[in-house]
Amino acid sequence: MLPGPTNVPDRVxxxxxxxxxxxxxxxxxxxYSEIExxxxxxFQTENDVFILTSSGTGGVECAVTNxxxxxxxxxxxxxxxxxxxxxxxxxxxxxxxxxxVLPWGTAPKASEIKEIVEKEQxxxxxxxxxxxxxxxxxxxxxxxxxxIAEENNLLLVVDAVSILGGDxxxxxxxxxxxxxxxxxxxxxxxxxxxxVSVSQKAWDxxxxxxxxxxxxxxxxxxxSASRSETPFTPALPLFxxxxxxxxxxxxxxxxxxxxxxxxxxxxxxxxINAMGMTAFPREEENRSNTVIAVNVPExxxxxxxxxxxxxxxxxxxxxxxxxxxxxxxxxGCMGIIxxxxxxxxxxxxxxxxxxxxxxxxxxxxxxxxxKAFQ
Amino acid sequence: MLPGPTNVPDRVxxxxxxxxxxxxxxxxxxxYSEIExxxxxxFQTENDVFILTSSGTGGVECAVTNxxxxxxxxxxxxxxxxxxxxxxxxxxxxxxxxxxVLPWGTAPKASEIKEIVEKEQxxxxxxxxxxxxxxxxxxxxxxxxxxIAEENNLLLVVDAVSILGGDxxxxxxxxxxxxxxxxxxxxxxxxxxxxVSVSQKAWDxxxxxxxxxxxxxxxxxxxSASRSETPFTPALPLFxxxxxxxxxxxxxxxxxxxxxxxxxxxxxxxxINAMGMTAFPREEENRSNTVIAVNVPExxxxxxxxxxxxxxxxxxxxxxxxxxxxxxxxxGCMGIIxxxxxxxxxxxxxxxxxxxxxxxxxxxxxxxxxKAFQ
Numbered sequence: 001m002l003p004g005p006t007n008v009p010d011r012v013x014x015x016x017x018x019x020x021x022x023x024x025x026x027x028x029x030x031x032y033s034e035i036e037x038x039x040x041x042x043f044q045t046e047n048d049v050f051i052l053t054s055s056g057t058g059g060v061e062c063a064v065t066n067x068x069x070x071x072x073x074x075x076x077x078x079x080x081x082x083x084x085x086x087x088x089x090x091x092x093x094x095x096x097x098x099x100x101v102l103p104w105g106t107a108p109k110a111s112e113i114k115e116i117v118e119k120e121q122x123x124x125x126x127x128x129x130x131x132x133x134x135x136x137x138x139x140x141x142x143x144x145x146x147x148i149a150e151e152n153n154l155l156l157v158v159d160a161v162s163i164l165g166g167d168x169x170x171x172x173x174x175x176x177x178x179x180x181x182x183x184x185x186x187x188x189x190x191x192x193x194x195x196v197s198v199s200q201k202a203w204d205x206x207x208x209x210x211x212x213x214x215x216x217x218x219x220x221x222x223x224s225a226s227r228s229e230t231p232f233t234p235a236l237p238l239f240x241x242x243x244x245x246x247x248x249x250x251x252x253x254x255x256x257x258x259x260x261x262x263x264x265x266x267x268x269x270x271x272i273n274a275m276g277m278t279a280f281p282r283e284e285e286n287r288s289n290t291v292i293a294v295n296v297p298e299x300x301x302x303x304x305x306x307x308x309x310x311x312x313x314x315x316x317x318x319x320x321x322x323x324x325x326x327x328x329x330x331x332g333c334m335g336i337i338x339x340x341x342x343x344x345x346x347x348x349x350x351x352x353x354x355x356x357x358x359x360x361x362x363x364x365x366x367x368x369x370x371k372a373f374q
Numbered sequence: 375m376l377p378g379p380t381n382v383p384d385r386v387x388x389x390x391x392x393x394x395x396x397x398x399x400x401x402x403x404x405x406y407s408e409i410e411x412x413x414x415x416x417f418q419t420e421n422d423v424f425i426l427t428s429s430g431t432g433g434v435e436c437a438v439t440n441x442x443x444x445x446x447x448x449x450x451x452x453x454x455x456x457x458x459x460x461x462x463x464x465x466x467x468x469x470x471x472x473x474x475v476l477p478w479g480t481a482p483k484a485s486e487i488k489e490i491v492e493k494e495q496x497x498x499x500x501x502x503x504x505x506x507x508x509x510x511x512x513x514x515x516x517x518x519x520x521x522i523a524e525e526n527n528l529l530l531v532v533d534a535v536s537i538l539g540g541d542x543x544x545x546x547x548x549x550x551x552x553x554x555x556x557x558x559x560x561x562x563x564x565x566x567x568x569x570v571s572v573s574q575k576a577w578d579x580x581x582x583x584x585x586x587x588x589x590x591x592x593x594x595x596x597x598s599a600s601r602s603e604t605p606f607t608p609a610l611p612l613f614x615x616x617x618x619x620x621x622x623x624x625x626x627x628x629x630x631x632x633x634x635x636x637x638x639x640x641x642x643x644x645x646i647n648a649m650g651m652t653a654f655p656r657e658e659e660n661r662s663n664t665v666i667a668v669n670v671p672e673x674x675x676x677x678x679x680x681x682x683x684x685x686x687x688x689x690x691x692x693x694x695x696x697x698x699x700x701x702x703x704x705x706g707c708m709g710i711i712x713x714x715x716x717x718x719x720x721x722x723x724x725x726x727x728x729x730x731x732x733x734x735x736x737x738x739x740x741x742x743x744x745k746a747f748q
Contacts, residue, residue, distance in 0.1 A: 002394075002396055004607065005394040005395075005396075005397065005607065005610060006394065007393075007394060008394060013390075013391050013611075014391075016387075016390050016391070016611060017387050017388075017390075017391075019381075020376075020379040020380065020381060020382060020558070020564065020565075021379075021690070022376055022379075022690050022692065023379065023565075024692070025684075025690070053427070053428055053429055053432070053565075053566050053609075054427055054428055054432070054589065055427055055589075055606040055607040055608070055609075056606075056607065057588070057589055057605075057606040057607070058427070058428070058589045058606070061587050061588060061589045064587075065587060085588070088588065089587070089588055092585050092586060092587055092588060093585075093587065094585065182607070184394070184607060190394065190609065190610055190611045191394075191397075191427075191607045191608065191609055191610055192427050192566055192607075192608075192609025192610070192611070192612060193609075211466050211467075211468065212466065213435050213438075213439060213463070213466055213467070213587065214431070214435060214459070214462065214463055214466060215428065215429075215431055215432045215435045215590075216589075231431075232429040232430075232431040232432070233378065233379065233429040233430065233431070233556070233558060233565045233566075234429070234565065234566075235427075235429075235564065235565055235566025235567075235609060235612060236379055236558075236564055236565055236566070237387075237390060237564045237566070237611060237612070237615075238566060238609060238611070238612070241611075310399075316395070316396050316399070318396065318398075
């Protein structure tokens with residue numbers, strides 16, 4: 001129940017056992033084409049899509065190095081660990097991040113972004129973390145941000161690592177030029193791959209970019225993709241796994257999958273309330289459906305609680321990171337999540353909290369969760 | 375029989391099926407520490423070692439970005455596709471590659487490197503591809519290059535992607551500051567991981583380096599490694615696989631493993647001679663023990679021959695790349711290579727060549743191969 005790596009279905013795990021093939025040969029070309037087609041389905045895009053042998057962070061770095069020239073201004077809302085890391089990446093690339101710094105647990109508003117875009121001269125792009133894995137916050141005004149980007153002729157780059165496949169994200173409809181996700185989150189595939197979509201507007205910029213390293217060079221990727229290949233040796237077992245994971249998404253249907261995530265998240269939040277606890281995000285509408293962040297109750301030693309959950313109930317959840325260390329629990333509501341996992345997790349969390357002396361209404365929590373599924 | 379990805383033993387494949395764990399938790403810390411210890415064994419080093427979720431090219435890029443500042447001169451012998459790519463990476467980093475351009479099929483000599491190091495002012499490092507996967511050439515004078523680097527107080531960076539674990543490479547004894555390898559070559563693990571060793575002399579430089587991207591930042595890796603973690607989400611199944619692959623190397627013993635590669639390579643070269651063909655590398659002493667490059671005989675349409683081998687004999691070998699496209703065959707002599715694979719490959723290659731109308735002495739080739747194993 002981690003906010004990634006998340007549980008992987010057997011069909012996906014077993015897919016990794018296929019033999020090594022020539023990554024310049026016919027078998028790989030078929031595999032690559034299948035993945036490419038199904039990725040376009042989950043990204044809901046006609047844009048180009050690429051598969052990188054790297055973590056999601058590598059995917060985000062790919063977007064940064066391919067789209068930003070030395071000295072260029074980029075608007076970036078900072079409201080958690082991963083958006084902080086994004087701003088840092090932009091700085092390291094030589095770009096100038098125009099940061100909108102917000103309290104952790106809140107989401108940037110489209111109006112705030114609009115204001116700064118209009119005030120600042122010469123902004124080139126908006127870089128936005130759609131789902132802050134560190135705070136359990138989703139930026140619900142992303143569609144409006146897409147409009148702002150379009151109206152101001154800015155590139156919109158979205159870090160969707162912990163959300164794509166688990167919540168609404170129609171890349172083309174929302175005018176997202178570059179969208180990045182990771183394999184080990186809502187797609188329920190093992191970690192090790194990042195996926196990136198690239199619009200024509202983004203290509204126009206990429207073709208004019210200065211010196212950059214080769215490993216994440218999108219122009220190299222585009223060249224190889226025309227032969228259904230990757231520029232460098234791909235992590236074959238993970239490619240097989242991703243192919244299978246995407247087939248599962250297609251079999252279920254993207255809309256049903258998103259609805260399942262939404263329903264499980266609702267069950268989590270209602271159970272947490274019924275138990276007498278609170279979600280970390282301040283506004284209800286910005287609560288994530290894929291990462292459930294819960295305030296650690298008083299006396300609820302975070303490490304101890306998670307240790308009991310792990311040892312006694314075999315349930316892994318995550319703690320806070322960065323400045324939220326020890327202050328929140330983070331539960332993954334991703335991938336294969338269903339009623340069974342929600343109930344099991346609420347039960348384990350409730351009992352572990354009780355064991356360390358917290359007053360929590362376990363029965364009420366379980367009842368509220370069950371009710372959400374009816 | 376590709377020069378990577380190479381065949382992976384079942385024990386290593388099956389290791390990938392272990393469940394996802396928290397990459398910030400106790401289970402992962404144990405896994406990381408085991409890999410780290412065994413990597414030091416195969417690298418024969420006391421230096422720090424790191425595991426990157428990327429291809430070998432990513433590992434080489436890591437070395438380039440962490441060790442070269444804008445405008446710094448680096449000596450780099452160019453004698454094949456991968457050393458060309460290395461020079462290109464150095465240029466993209468803003469470094470100045472002082473190229474020693476040699477005919478493909480030859481290896482740089484220590485004396486040539488010494489001469490250019492002494493002639494050029496202010497060289498900072500030597501970057502060397504130890505085994506050119508594109509030409510089947512190994513730089514046998516690497517130990518002398520290590521001495522030159524030491525005497526001139528230069529950093530020595532070695533791309534050992536397609537050789538480490540399959541031929542002699544005592545990193546510390548040969549004074550190699552940064553050594554890079556990939557998972558899918560002589561270690562017989564699936565592709566998707568790169569491994570990098572870093573000496574104290576290299577750290578002294580890394581700490582003084584300018585702006586660089588975060589994904590391959592060795593300082594971040596060192597920080598995380600002190601907690602037995604990676605800075606970003608690791609490709610867990612591949613980490614499990616690498617752990618198992620390294621255990622297999624240890625069980626066999628590194629020296630015995632290297633001797634097995636040497637013997638199989640000898641069998642290949644003698645069989646090829648006996649069949650009436652020639653190896654591509656010009657000098658016998660520079661022939662690689664891990665990548666066997668063979669000139670395509672006249673009338674021996676390279677694509678057709680490989681297709682027959684694949685379809686009829688289920689044996690995959692590679693063709694030439696870059697300017698050697700269509701001119702050579704490349705056979706991987708890596709990882710689990712043994713007498714059975716050598717004989718099977720010689721038989722398949724001989725028969726496929728015969729089928730396209732080449733005169734080859736198949737019987738003589740098989741006999742020569744068998745003899746080499748006696």
